[in-house]
Amino acid sequence: MNKTRFLNVRIGDIAAIALLFILSLGVILFSYLYGKNIGTKAIVTIEGKKSLVLSLDEPSRVSVKGHIGDTIIEVDERGVFVVSSPCTYKYCIKLGHVQREGQTIVCAPNHISIRIVGGNDDGLDGVTG
Amino acid sequence: MDNRIKKAQIISRIAIWTSVGIVLAGIERFIPTPLPWIKLGLANGAALIVLYSHGLVPALIVNLLRVTAIGLIFGTWSNPAFLLSFSGAAVAVLVMGSTKFIFGKWVGPIGVSAIGAWTHMFFQFLLASILIVRHQSLMFLAGPSLIAAILSGLIIGWIANEILDRLPEKILLR
Numbered sequence: 213m214n215k216t217r218f219l220n221v222r223i224g225d226i227a228a229i230a231l232l233f234i235l236s237l238g239v240i241l242f243s244y245l246y247g248k249n250i251g252t253k254a255i256v257t258i259e260g261k262k263s264l265v266l267s268l269d270e271p272s273r274v275s276v277k278g279h280i281g282d283t284i285i286e287v288d289e290r291g292v293f294v295v296s297s298p299c300t301y302k303y304c305i306k307l308g309h310v311q312r313e314g315q316t317i318v319c320a321p322n323h324i325s326i327r328i329v330g331g332n333d334d335g336l337d338g339v340t341g
Numbered sequence: 342m343d344n345r346i347k348k349a350q351i352i353s354r355i356a357i358w359t360s361v362g363i364v365l366a367g368i369e370r371f372i373p374t375p376l377p378w379i380k381l382g383l384a385n386g387a388a389l390i391v392l393y394s395h396g397l398v399p400a401l402i403v404n405l406l407r408v409t410a411i412g413l414i415f416g417t418w419s420n421p422a423f424l425l426s427f428s429g430a431a432v433a434v435l436v437m438g439s440t441k442f443i444f445g446k447w448v449g450p451i452g453v454s455a456i457g458a459w460t461h462m463f464f465q466f467l468l469a470s471i472l473i474v475r476h477q478s479l480m481f482l483a484g485p486s487l488i489a490a491i492l493s494g495l496i497i498g499w500i501a502n503e504i505l506d507r508l509p510e511k512i513l514l515r
Contacts (some may be wrong), residue, residue, distance in 0.1 A: 220502050224447030225455070228440075232459045232491050239463075240484030 251313040251328035254292045256285065259323045266292065268311060268328075277321030285326065293327055294319065355391075355399050355406075362387035362407035363414075370415070376482075378465075379489045382458055384411075388434055388503040389454050389507075397438035404430045420429050421473050425465045433461035450505060454498025455491050462490035 256264035258278055266272060266287050273286045273295070281298030291311025294304040299321040307317050313330040374380060384407055392400035408430045412418035417426070437457040440448060440462035448456075466483045 220449060220450055220499075220506070222447060222449045224444055225449055225498075228444075228448055228452035229455050229491060229495065232455055233488070235459070236484060236491065239480075239487055243484055268440040308506035319514030 250311055251315075251330050253329050254285075254287065255327050255329060257325045257327070268292065276324060278319065278324045280322050283319055283322050283324050292317065292328065294326075298321060351395065353363055354395060356405045358387050358391045358399075359410070362403060363410050366407060367414070368410045370513035372404075376381045376486070379486060379493070381493050382461070382490075385426045385433065385454070385457060385461070385494075386501045386504075388430075389437065389450055389457070389498065390504060392434065392437055392441065392453075393450060393501075393505055395436070397442075399435045400438065401475025404434045405441065409459065425468055428468060429461045429465045432464045433457040436460040449498075450502040451495060451498035454501060458490040458497070459487060460485050 250268075252268055254266040254268060255262055256266065256274075256276060258264075259275055264274065264276060266274065266285070268291065269288060271286075273284065273290045275282050278298075280302050283297045283304075284295040286293055286295050288309075291309040293309045294307070294317060297304050297319050299319055304317050304319040304324075310317055310326070310328055313328055315328045317326040319325070362384040365387060369381055369383045372381060385404075388400050388404040391403045405427065408423075408426050409418075412423045412426065417423050417497070434457070437453050437460075440453050440456050463483075466479065466486070470479045
């Protein structure tokens with residue numbers, strides 16, 4: 213056997229490793245593009261108190277009374293969004309739909325916030341061997 | 342007569358390399374790693390040596406026997422993680438064998454080992470996300486784990502390559 217080559221690395225080895233690195237980077241990229249979990253519930257908080265839980269599964273429309281007036285929140289198949297708000301700048305309406313876990317809509321003047329939470333976390337764990 | 346001796350030799354080699362794999366997998370449990378599913382894959386080195394010295398089928402037998410024995414010894418038998426280990430080991434050996442068969446002219450044990458380790462990790466994540474967890478956040482763990490698998494595959498492949506170079510022909514039965 214030829215033992216003079218450096219660590220016995222062949223051309224194909226380097227090519228294989230390069231290919232694997234590219235595939236891994238592809239997986240990382242994919243996970244950052246599509247990885248965020250779609251939530252199951254929206255928690256509406258008024259004046260700092262959790263007051264309403266909306267399910268994201270079925271469309272609904274609710275009106276909640278905040279600090280300065282009524283905010284209308286709607287759920288459709290694309291997520292939760294604010295239809296109308298009595299505030300000045302309407303940032304909460306411009307934000308549009310939210311549906312992924314951890315996303316939040318805040319309507320600061322009206323003291324209302326809407327947060328998306330997941331839910332089906334099994335908490336399963338194990339070590340393979 | 343000659344055929345029977347050859348058969349007995351193959352069976353005993355399979356038994357020896359399986360026991361080597363079991364011991365290596367046992368030792369591996371004491372080597373600390375940053376995350377529990379990132380492992381060196383020492384036992385895969387035994388399968389790699391068998392793949393290069395005896396061929397695909399003995400390597401498959403060695404790896405599956407090793408995984409089953411380790412499952413029985415450490416009590417992971419009959420939990421979902423065992424299913425992942427078992428199928429991951431089978432897929433890894435099959436991919437390593439076909440890589441050696443198709444690209445054997447250009448790719449040596451180091452590349453084959455890296456491909457095997459990567460496939461093992463990728464397949465386990467795929468199966469876990471389909472069967473057990475069904476949670477897309479698993480994908481965030483997959484990328485870094487795959488990079489780690491390449492590195493550990495390189496290390497194990499290099500060690501197996503050195504062993505293959507140094508072991509006498511008689512032991513390897515080539």
